[in-house]
Amino acid sequence: MIDKPTKKRRLSFLTQIRRAFIFTQKYTDTVDKIKSKSKGPRGGSLYLCPICKILHPKSKIEVDHNPPVTPFDKYQYDLSEEEVINNIMYNDCQALCKDCHKTKSASDMILRRAAKKNK
Numbered sequence: 001m002i003d004k005p006t007k008k009r010r011l012s013f014l015t016q017i018r019r020a021f022i023f024t025q026k027y028t029d030t031v032d033k034i035k036s037k038s039k040g041p042r043g044g045s046l047y048l049c050p051i052c053k054i055l056h057p058k059s060k061i062e063v064d065h066n067p068p069v070t071p072f073d074k075y076q077y078d079l080s081e082e083e084v085i086n087n088i089m090y091n092d093c094q095a096l097c098k099d100c101h102k103t104k105s106a107s108d109m110i111l112r113r114a115a116k117k118n119k
């Protein structure tokens with residue numbers, strides 16, 4: 001019998017899975033989808049954010065899960081570890097610049113709150 005994971009353990013588990021995701025082919029393919037032909041001042045590739053339409057270096061690009069890893073009407077702790085892994089590894093995702101990702105995550109939080117209120 002496995003003990004119910006503590007919040008702390010669950011959080012570190014999630015962080016590790018998200019870190020592992022960065023090393024998957026899916027992550028690379030997602031980021032490569034927005035790779036432009038333009039090069040930065042030091043010759044590095046630039047990536048076109050689909051939201052702000054600005055070219056960014058790879059260091060400013062993040063991958064956003066859509067649908068989100070935790071559905072809007074659920075809490076992280078409602079999901080089993082298997083569901084978390086599946087959602088991180090297999091949900092559709094898109095590459096965005098850090099600023100647009102931050103803005104999208106903030107608006108997701110509003111949707112999340114509304115979804116829970118209506119539950």
Ligand SMILES: [Zn+2]
Nearest residue numbers: 049052097100
């Ligand atoms: Zn952007």
